[in-house]
Structures are given as C-alpha cells and as structure tokens.
Amino acid sequence: xxxxxxxxxxxxxxxxxxxxxxxxxxxxxxxxxxxxxxxxxxxxxxxxxxxxxxxxxxxxxxxxxxxxxxxxxxxxxxxxxxxxxxxxxxxxxxxxxxxxxxxxxxxxxxxxxxxxxxxxxxxxxxxxxxxxxxxxxxxxxxxxxxxxxxxxxxxxxxxxxxxxxxxxxxxxxxxxxxxxxxxxxxxxxxxxxxxxxxxxxxxxxxx
Amino acid sequence: xxxxxxxxxxxxxxxxxxxxxxxxxxxxxxxxxxxxxxxxxxxxxxxxxxxxxxxxxxxxxxxxxxxxxxxxxxxxxxxxxxxxxxxxxxxxxxxxxxxxxxxxxxxxxxxxxxxxxxxxxxxxxxxxxxxxxxxxxxxxxxxxxxxxxxxxxxxxxxxxxxxxxxxxxxxxxxxxxxxxxxxxxxxxxxxxxxxxxxxxxxxxxxxxxxxxxxxxxxxxxxxxxxxxxxxxxxxxxxxxxxxxxxxxxxxxxxxxxxxxxxxxxxxxxxxxxxxxxxxxxxxxxxxxxxxxxxxxxxxxxxxxxxxxxxxxxxxxxxxxxxxxxxxxxxxxxxxxxxxxxxxxxxxxxxxxxxxxxxxxxxxxxxxxxxxxxxxxxxxxxxxxxxxxxxxxxxxxxxxxxxxxxxxxxxxxxxxxxxxxxxxxxxx
Ligand SMILES: Cc1cc2nc3c(=O)[nH]c(=O)nc-3n(C[C@H](O)[C@H](O)[C@H](O)COP(=O)(O)OP(=O)(O)OC[C@H]3O[C@@H](n4cnc5c(N)ncnc54)[C@H](O)[C@@H]3O)c2cc1C
Numbered sequence: 001x002x003x004x005x006x007x008x009x010x011x012x013x014x015x016x017x018x019x020x021x022x023x024x025x026x027x028x029x030x031x032x033x034x035x036x037x038x039x040x041x042x043x044x045x046x047x048x049x050x051x052x053x054x055x056x057x058x059x060x061x062x063x064x065x066x067x068x069x070x071x072x073x074x075x076x077x078x079x080x081x082x083x084x085x086x087x088x089x090x091x092x093x094x095x096x097x098x099x100x101x102x103x104x105x106x107x108x109x110x111x112x113x114x115x116x117x118x119x120x121x122x123x124x125x126x127x128x129x130x131x132x133x134x135x136x137x138x139x140x141x142x143x144x145x146x147x148x149x150x151x152x153x154x155x156x157x158x159x160x161x162x163x164x165x166x167x168x169x170x171x172x173x174x175x176x177x178x179x180x181x182x183x184x185x186x187x188x189x190x191x192x193x194x195x196x197x198x199x200x201x202x203x204x205x206x207x
Numbered sequence: 208x209x210x211x212x213x214x215x216x217x218x219x220x221x222x223x224x225x226x227x228x229x230x231x232x233x234x235x236x237x238x239x240x241x242x243x244x245x246x247x248x249x250x251x252x253x254x255x256x257x258x259x260x261x262x263x264x265x266x267x268x269x270x271x272x273x274x275x276x277x278x279x280x281x282x283x284x285x286x287x288x289x290x291x292x293x294x295x296x297x298x299x300x301x302x303x304x305x306x307x308x309x310x311x312x313x314x315x316x317x318x319x320x321x322x323x324x325x326x327x328x329x330x331x332x333x334x335x336x337x338x339x340x341x342x343x344x345x346x347x348x349x350x351x352x353x354x355x356x357x358x359x360x361x362x363x364x365x366x367x368x369x370x371x372x373x374x375x376x377x378x379x380x381x382x383x384x385x386x387x388x389x390x391x392x393x394x395x396x397x398x399x400x401x402x403x404x405x406x407x408x409x410x411x412x413x414x415x416x417x418x419x420x421x422x423x424x425x426x427x428x429x430x431x432x433x434x435x436x437x438x439x440x441x442x443x444x445x446x447x448x449x450x451x452x453x454x455x456x457x458x459x460x461x462x463x464x465x466x467x468x469x470x471x472x473x474x475x476x477x478x479x480x481x482x483x484x485x486x487x488x489x490x491x492x493x494x495x496x497x498x499x500x501x502x503x504x505x506x507x508x509x510x511x512x513x514x515x516x517x518x519x520x521x522x523x524x525x526x527x528x529x530x531x532x533x534x535x536x537x538x539x540x541x542x543x544x545x546x547x548x549x550x551x552x553x554x555x556x557x558x559x560x561x562x563x564x565x566x567x568x569x570x571x572x573x574x575x576x577x578x579x580x581x582x583x584x585x586x587x588x589x590x591x592x593x594x595x596x597x598x599x600x601x602x603x604x605x606x607x608x609x610x611x612x613x614x615x616x617x618x619x620x621x622x623x624x625x626x627x628x629x630x631x632x633x634x
Contacts, residue, residue, distance in 0.1 A: 036501045040546035041530025047553060055551050086413065088464035
C-alpha cells in the first residue's frame with residue numbers, strides 16, 4: 001500500500017462505516033440495515049460462512065475493519081439474490097457483498113487462499129484478455145487448480161459430458177491454441193483501463 | 208324508499224367501527240345532525256371481532272355497549288347500515304353525497320328470535336370469524352350486532368331457501384322484494400372512518416400462510432380465543448384440532464417492509480403480547496409463547512404491559528425476523544427458520560402453531576375514496592382539498608382503539624366547526 005493510500009485512509013481512522021460508504025460499491029446502503037436477520041436466514045450458504053451479511057453490516061458499524069475485509073464471507077456469495085428480494089429495507093445486499101470483496105482485493109486484504117476469490121480472478125483475467133470468456137480454458141484452470149493428478153481425475157470423471165459437448169459442437173478443442181477474440185480486444189482493454197482510472201479517481205485509490 | 212333528511216348542516220360519518228361511532232356520537236351529542244353510514248349489516252367494525260382489548264384485557268362488549276346505548280339515546284343521530292358512499296361532490300359546507308343501499312331483506316319487525324336462521328339450511332362463510340367457520344344464510348352477524356336484526360344473504364333470495372326463511376317468520380319481518388336503492392343527500396362535512404383490513408398474509412411467500420394450515424394470522428387468533436369464535440374459545444390448530452400450546456408469534460408480518468407495507472402498523476406488538484396472555488389463560492403452566500421480533504414497539508404507557516410479559520416465564524423473546532417457515536410432513540408442525548440478532552445463532556424451531564402479526568392497511572385505500580383526497584404512501588388519508596372532509600381512526604393511520612377514539616373526537620370537532628360556519632352563513 002503506497003503513501004497516497006495511507007493518506008487517503010487516514011481520514012477514516014475509526015470510521016470504517018464512512019470508509020465503506022465512500023469507497024465500496026453501494027456502501028452507502030449499509031447504514032440502512034435494521035438488523036432484522038432475514039438476509040442471514042435466507043442465504044443458502046448461511047451455515048457455511050463465518051459472518052452473515054447482517055453480521056458484516058453490524059461489524060462495519062462497529063469499526064471491525066480487519067475482520068471484515070480479511071473475511072472470506074463476501075467471497076462465498078453466489079449471487080442468488082434471495083437476500084435482496086426479501087430485505088424489508090430493499091438493501092442491494094448481493095451488490096454490497098461483491099463491492100466489499102472487490103474493495104478488500106484492491107487493498108490486498110482479501111484471503112489469498114479462498115477458492116472463489118481465485119476463480120473470480122481467473123475469470124476476470126480470462127475474459128478481459130481477449131474480450132471473450134474462453135470457457136474451455138477456464139474449466140481446465142479450475143480442474144487443474146489442485147495439481148496435475150487431481151486435474152486428470154476430474155477430467156476423466158467428466159469425459160462423457162465433454163464428449164457430448166464436442167459432438168454437439170458446443171466445445172471446440174482448437175480454442176485452447178487459437179482462442180476466439182472479439183473484434184477489438186485492444187479497444188476493450190483501453191476501455192477497462194479508462195474505467196479503472198475513473199474509479200481510482202472517484203474513490204481515491206492510488207496506483 | 209328510505210327517507211333521509213339531511214341539510215348542509217348535517218355531518219356524514221362513513222364507517223361504523225369504534226372510530227365512526229365515536230365521531231358520530233360526539234358530534235350528535237353537541238346537538239349536530241349526524242348520519243352514520245356503515246357498509247356491513249352491523250356497527251362495531253373490527254373491534255367487535257377481538258376477544259379482549261389491551262392494555263386492560265377487558266372485553267370489547269364493554270366499550271361497544273356504552274356506545275350503542277348512547278346511539279339509542281341520541282335524537283340527532285341516524286344510522287344507515289348496508290350503505291356505501293359512491294360519490295362525494297362539492298366543497299366544505301356544501302357537499303352532495305351519493306349512497307348505495309343494499310337490501311337486508313329483513314324489516315324493522317324483526318325481533319331477532321332466530322326462527323329464520325333455524326329454518327334455512329344453506330350456509331355461507333362467516334366473515335365475522337374471518338372465514339374460519341360457516342354460518343346460516345339467514346343470520347345475526349354476532350352477539351353484539353346493532354341493529355339487532357337478522358340479515359338474509361342475497362344468495363338465497365329467490366330460492367326455496369329464501370321462501371323457507373319467510374315462512375318461518377311469525378312477525379312478517381322478511382321482505383324478499385327489497386331492492387338496492389340509490390340516495391343522494393346533502394352534508395356540510397364528511398368524516399371518513401372506514402378503518403383497516405389485515406394485510407393479505409398469503410403475499411408473504413416465505414411464511415407459507417397459503418400452504419400450511421397451522422400458520423394463521425393474528426386476527427384469526429383473536430377468533431380462536433373467543434368463546435363466540437369458531438372453536439368456542441379453544442385454542443386449537445386448524446390441521447387436526449389439537450390444542451396449540453407452543454405458539455410462535457411473528458412480528459412485522461408485512462409491516463415495516465418495502466415489499467409489503469412500508470409503515471409500522473403500531474398495534475401488532477401489543478396485540479401479540481396480549482395474545483401470549485390468552486395462551487397463558489387457556490393453558491397455564493403448559494403455555495409456551497415465542498415472540499420473534501425486530502424490536503418491540505409497545506408505545507408509551509404500554510411499556511408497562513411489555514415489562515409484565517417480559518417477566519412471564521412462559522414467554523420467550525427472540526430478536527429476529529424469521530426468514531422462512533417450513534412444515535414437518537407427518538405432523539404438519541410449522542418450523543420457523545432464521546438467525547437471531549443477539550449472537551447470530553441459526554435456529555430451526557418447531558411450534559404447534561404460528562401466528563403472523565399481520566399489518567394493518569387502510570380498508571379503503573386512499574385512491575378508492577370517491578372524493579379528491581390527499582393520502583400518504585400507504586394510503587392512509589391525510590386531508591382533502593375541499594376543506595370539509597376529515598379522516599378518523601384507522602382510515603387515517605394504524606392506531607389502537609384508544610388513539611382511534613382520540614382521532615375520531617378530533618374529527619368530530621373539526622366537522623362541527625365546518626357546519627357551524629355554514630350555520631352562520633345561512634342565518
Ligand atoms: C390482531 C389485532 C388485535 C388488536 N387488538 C387491539 C387491542 O387489544 N386493543 C386496542 O386498542 N386495539 C387493538 N387493535 C386495533 C383495533 O382493532 C383498531 O384500533 C380499531 O379496529 C380501529 O377502529 P376503526 O373504527 O378505525 O376501524 P374498523 O374497526 O375497521 O371499522 C371500520 C368500519 O367501517 C366500515 N367500512 C369500511 N369501508 C366502508 C365503506 N366504504 N363504507 C361504509 N363503511 C365502511 C367497516 O365495515 C367497519 O365497520 C387490534 C388490531 C389487530 C390487528
């Protein structure tokens with residue numbers, strides 16, 4: 001974290017809620033939570049994560065900056081939107097969870113070994129490189145994530161499905177060598193670069 | 208034809224619940240001419256369907272009876288039941304009100320002897336028990352009904368059942384030729400006291416009111432506890448009639464929720480606290496209530512009542528808005544799922560019965576009032592541009608009886624000011 005970042009963060013000392021409001025996507029909704037608990041009870045991953053959205057919102061208000069940003073909870077969100085449709089205050093909870101995850105990642109505080117974080121990064125890298133998602137490559141990356149042997153095992157398990165996809169021409173092995181690009185991959189990359197620049201400026205991130 | 212004499216000094220009160228009765232009486236007892244208009248065959252409104260009133264847990268008979276006596280004694284007050292307002296035109300001091308009056312098929316000769324009810328076999332859903340029981344198609348709405356006169360349901364008129372009712376009546380009270388009438392009357396001021404209706408619990412999908420028989424609403428629970436109700440006062444579950452001793456009360460079922468009613472219905476916390484005491488009364492030590500809540504809003508002096516219930520070992524409080532209700536297949540026991548806010552513990556708790564403390568919404572949403580009015584975002588009436596139109600009781604906000612009566616008295620005073628002005632103009 002550079003000196004500029006340190007400076008930008010100084011004004012939020014002991015005020016994590018304000019930091020979230022200003023720097024996290026949809027963060028200004030956090031104060032609207034009335035702690036009813038419907039999101040926590042509605043989440044299909046509820047029993048599997050450390051902190052429910054309800055608890056995360058309370059921790060933000062309580063200034064538990066490190067616990068929140070280094071937690072794996074937001075990374076567990078599958079975007080089912082159950083919480084969003086049920087929230088009596090109409091908080092965009094899913095969006096806030098992703099906003100928090102992105103913010104933690106930008107500050108380098110996200111849990112390094114979290115599998116969904118890894119997958120998100122791979123996905124982003126995959127689709128921004130050519131302007132298109134290369135599904136074959138993405139799937140292989142996921143299969144071989146835990147080493148070669150386990151990768152081969154998964155590959156073998158899925159061979160029937162793979163064959164069907166191949167026959168239905170839904171999967172092209174040549175994509176691995178000659179990936180399909182969009183017409184103007186350079187243009188897309190330039191666009192993303194600009195978007196990052198604007199976001200950095202608005203939210204006070206430094207390079 | 209009904210004869211109604213009304214002038215621009217008359218105050219018309221629409222809705223004969225506790226609020227409308229109060230507003231009408233206060234104005235009439237000040238010497239004003241008042242016409243009270245009620246849509247159903249009886250006065251009393253929804254308070255007549257409660258088992259007991261908080262905070263003193265007295266029976267609604269008491270409050271209603273005093274008002275009915277005042278009505279009988281008042282020379283300035285006329286009551287029209289089975290009447291609805293279809294149009295109001297004009298302004299402060301000079302309104303023209305159009306009424307539609309539906310036939311009762313029973314005239315003033317009725318002594319409420321009940322012979323017609325015995326003769327008739329056809330049955331209809333009993334709206335005074337929220338459809339939890341049936342009643343004969345020739346009926347007296349309920350024990351406190353005013354006027355104490357039977358009613359014939361239109362479905363049996365022109366059928367052999369209607370003829371049976373007529374044949375059974377010794378007093379010539381049944382008139383099968385009554386027709387719907389339209390009346391137009393003058394009025395100086397209008398008080399709108401059309402009250403509230405329970406929010407449709409089936410819309411709260413995760414709670415399964417439409418799927419699980421043992422998930423009921425708070426208004427239905429009032430009927431279960433009432434000796435005049437469908438179970439004769441036994442608190443029993445709809446699925447198997449078994450005694451319900453372990454009951455979950457879920458607060459804010461529809462209220463304080465942008466997906467349903469955005470306002471706090473204000474009375475539901477007190478209603479549930481009161482209902483835990485019904486259970487106590489019925490089952491003593493065996494009674495187990497669990498109140499699931501966001502926060503308890505026992506407004507101002509009701510805090511005492513809340514404290515008393517907090518001290519009751521048979522009542523447990525769980526700070527959590529449940530996420531959903533499931534049902535055990537064999538037993539049909541409802542299971543409440545959620546996470547509590549005091550410690551973030553996940554729970555899945557089985558109960559005999561779940562009572563949803565449903566919110567109150569205006570029974571005539573602002574937009575359906577046949578007059579140009581200003582309503583808030585929930586449809587409660589705030590005012591009208593015409594200047595002589597006032598809302599009272601639950602038509603104006605989610606209120607308990609005490610506050611409804613206060614607001615009705617205030618409405619009466621405002622209306623009197625309007626007609627006094629037109630007095631002076633005409634003199
Ligand atoms: C579960 C529950 C328990 C409650 N318990 C308590 C309690 O213990 N103590 C307490 O103080 N309060 C209690 N309340 C609140 C209480 O019921 C209300 O405060 C009260 O009913 C308000 O009276 P009202 O006259 O304003 O409305 P209502 O009782 O709704 O009366 C309105 C009247 O207007 C009539 N009407 C409707 N539309 C028209 C129309 N278009 N034309 C003509 N007439 C019309 C209706 O038929 C009805 O007779 C409880 C509420 C609930 C939901």
